[in-house]
Amino acid sequence: MSREKDRDLPSAAGDLAKQHPAIWAAYADLGKATADAGSLTPRERRLVKLALAIGASSEGAVHSHTRRGVAESIAAADLHQVALLAIGPLGLPRAVAAGTWISDVTSDK
Structure with missing residues (x-):
């Protein structure tokens, strides 16, 4: 940074x-x-980091990676899809929580 x-x-x-x-x-x-250790694109890395933050139940990290994703022109729908993908491995409650954390950043207030 x-x-x-x-x-x-x-x-x-x-x-x-x-x-x-x-x-x-x-x-x-x-x-x-x-x-720099691999061939993932910056977009792919951001989505993976968002997924890891969701998996760790870290609201602050989800907010951070969502803010960065928005700044990097990743569509809000794509960021929300990461939360939806969490339903299977992490369960509905954690995925719904992650969706609200993403909405904290992406929704027009």
């Missing part, structure tokens, strides 16, 4: 980035290395 983006992070991550910039830089470097 660039230093400019560090300023726009949600409070907990932003606080960590400000208080421990070397740790945040290492974390950002790890993210880049994992992204």
